[in-house]
Amino acid sequence: MFIGFGTLANVVTVLVGSSLGLWIGSRFPERTQRTVVDALGLITLLLGALSAADVLSPALREAVGSSAPVLVVLGALLIGGVIGSLLDLEGRLDAFGHWVRRRLVRGADPGAHVVTDPPAGDGSGRPDAAGRFVNGFVSASLLFCVGPLTVLGALTEGLGRGPDQLLVKAVLDGFSAIAFAASLGAGVMASAGMVLVVQGLLTAVGWAVGDILPEPHLMALSAVGGLILVGLGLRILNARKVPVVDLLPALVIAPALVELVAVLR
Template identity: 50%
Template sequence: MSSAFPGLGTLINVAAITVGAVLGMLVGHRLSAHTRSVVTDCLGLVTLLTAGLNAIMVTDGSLAATVGSGAPLLIVLGSLLIGGISGSILRIEDRLESLAGKIQAAVGRKPGSKAPVEHEGAETDSSARERFIEGWMTASLLFCVGPLTILGSLNDGLGRGIDQLVLKSVLDGFAAMAFASTFGIGVLLSAVSVAVVQGGLTIAGVLLGSVLPDAHIAALTATGGLMLVAIGLRLLNIKQIPVGDMLPALIVAPLLTQVVISLR
């Protein structure tokens, strides 16, 4: 499918996420707490499935052929360690929580409104903020990591069509609906994350005129897959892993892959 202009695929993707999130929020408040908990568990399981499909890229043939058979696992490990240490030093998780709290407060505040009166069973500010952050980070990572995101956006910028992004838009729209029914407006904010990430990749495709090598994409996808595992564990309340601190790993992975290639 040809594109009328670079970036059309990303616009369609953002629109699909926005519509899906709005629909999810409209029906979400009608669900009981138990039903929302079941939905969250289902999302956690599907996230783990998506994580496995992405993480298996560590065995990708192009990556092994480019960096050597023993290097892919070390690249993923190194990316997570370097990215995680860097992120913890920069306190990315804490900063994201602070930023998300401010955005949530700004979005939820109405002119002339008074502070809500707390009552038994009401959602506290801290739990609401945690739910907002969880929805934003989970949806953003799920929508922004993967071969469809990278290849689709780059191919859009190169004028090679938007077929991959159209497919991704359909998948993301339904996922956004499911996530927003549980996490609310935080999922809607992930549309901004998608616009920034995919928009940047589309611009990169326009400027560079060439796609990212398959080996680099495989390393990035595998690293992102393990981060999705962490998200899945958080959704299932197994372990609250600071995924935000690991975000630099997504930048480190292709860079580390290039370093290994240069040293061979």
């Protein structure tokens, strides 16, 4: 298989899953659709918790000390969150999702209100068209692009070690896309473009620079990514509006902090 096959397979499963979800969604009552989204929120919490457990990795503990892994993850989230909020990444991604909708949906209202959380609505309990599209696009893009399989799988394939991890992710994303599109609409299908861009770039990085991150650095990145997924799960469940997009810079800060602590020890 050629390098990039895993990402292309992932894009196809998202498109196929979204198409099935749009077809099935019109046949489900709103209560059933909400239940499906809640189930996805719980699964997202589970995936996030499993990834966050990498903070206990022996390799990470050996690199930074037995008491430092949690502090590294905490520092990455705090520093990354400050950077993301100052750059207003949350608002920028919202605006990008709105821009995508105007380009893809005929008759879209340029001034329509943009909302990033699944329960958004117009006061009647039903989300407006723009908010629903952006909800689907943002939520699905984060779910498909933030997890550790995205980074590890794309880098591994770029290094020439095969697309196995991304093929597993492709299957998971396909089933998730069915459920998301059934409730959140066509915005989920647009997220396939984000999967192509994000995973394609990471694959290219792996191909160009080789194995750039040792295992301790990857474990820290995975733990931070897992906590961001937990935040996304809370948003999907409407439990709390965690600014998950603003936290994304923590994925870069975490490996840097591991390197810094390892050098200073």
